[in-house]
Amino acid sequence: MHKLFLIIQREFTSRVKKKSFLIATLLVPILFPAVFGGLGYIMMKEKESAGPRKVLLVNESDSLHLESTDNYQFIPTPGPLDQALDAFRESDHLALLYIPQFEIEDPVGMTLYSQNILGPTVVNRIENAIERKIKDLKLVRYNVDSETLAKLETNIDLDTIISSAEDEEEKEGNSGLASGIGYVTGFLIYLFLFVYGGQVMQGVIEEKNSKIVEVIVSTVKPFQFMLGKVIGVATVGLAQILIWIVLMAGIYTAASAFFVGSKGTEQLTEQAQAIDSEEVRAGLQDNPKMKKVLDEIANIPIAQIIVNFVFYFIGGYLLYGALFAAVGSAVDTPADAQQFMLPIMLPIIIGFAGMSMFVFDDPNGSVSFWLSIIPFTSPIVMMGRIGFGVPMWELLLSIAALIGGFIFTIWLAGRIYRVGILMHGTKVNYKVLAKWFMMKN
Numbered sequence: 001m002h003k004l005f006l007i008i009q010r011e012f013t014s015r016v017k018k019k020s021f022l023i024a025t026l027l028v029p030i031l032f033p034a035v036f037g038g039l040g041y042i043m044m045k046e047k048e049s050a051g052p053r054k055v056l057l058v059n060e061s062d063s064l065h066l067e068s069t070d071n072y073q074f075i076p077t078p079g080p081l082d083q084a085l086d087a088f089r090e091s092d093h094l095a096l097l098y099i100p101q102f103e104i105e106d107p108v109g110m111t112l113y114s115q116n117i118l119g120p121t122v123v124n125r126i127e128n129a130i131e132r133k134i135k136d137l138k139l140v141r142y143n144v145d146s147e148t149l150a151k152l153e154t155n156i157d158l159d160t161i162i163s164s165a166e167d168e169e170e171k172e173g174n175s176g177l178a179s180g181i182g183y184v185t186g187f188l189i190y191l192f193l194f195v196y197g198g199q200v201m202q203g204v205i206e207e208k209n210s211k212i213v214e215v216i217v218s219t220v221k222p223f224q225f226m227l228g229k230v231i232g233v234a235t236v237g238l239a240q241i242l243i244w245i246v247l248m249a250g251i252y253t254a255a256s257a258f259f260v261g262s263k264g265t266e267q268l269t270e271q272a273q274a275i276d277s278e279e280v281r282a283g284l285q286d287n288p289k290m291k292k293v294l295d296e297i298a299n300i301p302i303a304q305i306i307v308n309f310v311f312y313f314i315g316g317y318l319l320y321g322a323l324f325a326a327v328g329s330a331v332d333t334p335a336d337a338q339q340f341m342l343p344i345m346l347p348i349i350i351g352f353a354g355m356s357m358f359v360f361d362d363p364n365g366s367v368s369f370w371l372s373i374i375p376f377t378s379p380i381v382m383m384g385r386i387g388f389g390v391p392m393w394e395l396l397l398s399i400a401a402l403i404g405g406f407i408f409t410i411w412l413a414g415r416i417y418r419v420g421i422l423m424h425g426t427k428v429n430y431k432v433l434a435k436w437f438m439m440k441n
Helices: 002-016 019-050 081-089 120-141 146-152 175-209 212-216 222-260 262-274 277-286 288-298 302-330 334-359 366-373 378-386 392-420 430-438
Strands: 053-059 072-076 095-099 111-113
Touching: 002 019, 002 222, 019 222, 053 081, 072 120, 081 095, 095 120, 175 222, 175 302, 175 334, 175 378, 222 302, 222 392, 302 334, 302 378, 302 392, 302 430, 334 366, 334 378, 366 378, 366 392, 378 392, 392 430
Parallel strands: 053 072, 053 095
Antiparallel strands: 095 111
């Protein structure tokens, strides 16, 4: 056991001292918000400077009239269409819209010409502008005034209450919030499995080619070396995640203080202290939507989500990390490993696709249930279900299956690793791997 801890310590310290680790750990919490914020700012400025996009309009209809909007300027152009198209091809306008005579019950024949394929947002906005105008024409034909139509339109905002036999207390629920939590946590595990699993495989290949491993396995068993490497990289990943959380929290706090200002913060603090709890409750009663949002946020099981995220990250990583290590021990170059990557990567991809397709549609359906129990997909799918509320027996069954799963994969990978780590120049295929697996000590 002491040797195992030494290997874990060596793997951890050797990786955290690398410049790449320090750069990634420090830059990711700053780089990603900066990139997305910068792109959003550039997009906003570009729209402001560009102004409305110009669309030539050949309109043969006597009833439909399109007005320009903030996004698009419709420029009436005399026909016939052929001449208008010739003029359009020599211009720098976005598109040419042709509207023929049509029946409002069957509006066909409208065509949008462009010199390049337009984005779907552009096409949808122009289609919506035409649809609104045709809708107005239908209202006039059927003698329906806009006020009557406005009265007919009804918006329903359902209050979703969680009422189960396991919990006698009723709670507010929000499927959108649960989906967001599930998607983010599931995607993070999906991403980390690829990133840190790949690091294990790359590290094994490098040490195998540098002959360092031959010195190490002379003092420790190959299985201990593999397990130590897998756990060591897992601790690096957890440390990196914790640092990211702390840095992001610090950046958020600093940004809030910067934008609010010290004086503003003091004023807000004084106002908060001056407001009586009864006034707060009265204000929330006057604003039921705000109260509903606060209740939904308060009902999020933050502690349960964090604990399960850490467990499924570690469990999923141990399960797949051992397989990545086995592949790394069997080959001499990353290119040789590609033939073995699909069987490892496919369950990860199925888990993420299953979360998106099944969990968000029916989190308690049979497919969602089994994907959250099977060890190869449960780290991603179960995190997608956590926000919707999972019965305790299902969660315990998934945890037990995942523990059994990574114990099995570590044993399986260890059988291959003990032979492959000392093999060089061997042409490896699945038949060779099976032979190494069956080989006795």
